[in-house]
Amino acid sequence: MDSIKKILIIEDNKDIRTVLARRMSSLGFETLMAEDGITGLEKARSGWPDVIILDLTLPKMSGQEVCKAIREDHNKEFARIPIIMLTGKTDEVDRVIGMVIGASCYLTKPYDPKELVSLVLKYAEGEDHAHHGV
Numbered sequence: 001m002d003s004i005k006k007i008l009i010i011e012d013n014k015d016i017r018t019v020l021a022r023r024m025s026s027l028g029f030e031t032l033m034a035e036d037g038i039t040g041l042e043k044a045r046s047g048w049p050d051v052i053i054l055d056l057t058l059p060k061m062s063g064q065e066v067c068k069a070i071r072e073d074h075n076k077e078f079a080r081i082p083i084i085m086l087t088g089k090t091d092e093v094d095r096v097i098g099m100v101i102g103a104s105c106y107l108t109k110p111y112d113p114k115e116l117v118s119l120v121l122k123y124a125e126g127e128d129h130a131h132h133g134v
Contacts, residue, residue, distance in 0.1 A: 005124045008032040008049035010040030010066060011086070012058050016109075020053060023113065024120065037061025041069055049081060051123045053116075054103070056087035063087070064101055071102035082123035086111060 007029040011017040014035070021031045032047045034040035037058040044052060044066075052070070056063035063085060073079045085103040105119055 004028065004030050005051070006030045006032060006047060006049040007120065007124070008034065008040065008044055008047060008052045010034045010037065010043075010052065010058065010063065011055040012036060013055070016055075020116075023117065027117065027121070029120075029124070035059075037063065037066045041066050044070060044081070045078070048078070051120055052081055052083045053086055053120070054083050056085060067103055068101045082126065084116070084119055084123070086116070 005028070007024045009017055009020045009024070009031065011020065011033075012035050017033055017035065021033055024031045032043050032049060034043050035058075038060045040052075040054070040058070041061065043049075054063045054066060058066070067083050067085070070081060070083065071079050082104040083102065085106045086109065087106070088109045104123060107116060107119070
């Protein structure tokens with residue numbers, strides 16, 4: 001079994017993406033990155049990450065649409081990949097929508113790096129996705 005966990009960061013802000021990637025790499029994750037929703041969804045399908053950090057406001061396809069597409073995928077293993085929504089939106093309505101469409105959790109920017117790391121580790125160590133050989 002592949003013991004290196006993969007994380008996909010879908011974030012259009014280059015600075016945030018870089019900081020997140022550096023932090024996740026330092027934790028031993030193989031880090032995949034995308035700066036828009038369409039590329040993010042393609043990388044999710046081709047890379048089978050163990051966890052996805054997903055910004056809500058993205059070019060080409062919103063984070064909500066990406067989350068919905070993953071959750072509604074015909075492959076049930078793929079549809080269960082944990083998704084951490086990371087957004088600048090603080091509106092309760094957005095948080096509720098994020099949870100309804102299947103986000104595993106919802107963090108607002110500015111986020112607490114320690115909280116994000118603990119969530120990533122929790123989800124990465126959770127149910128190991130048996131997708132590597134599919």
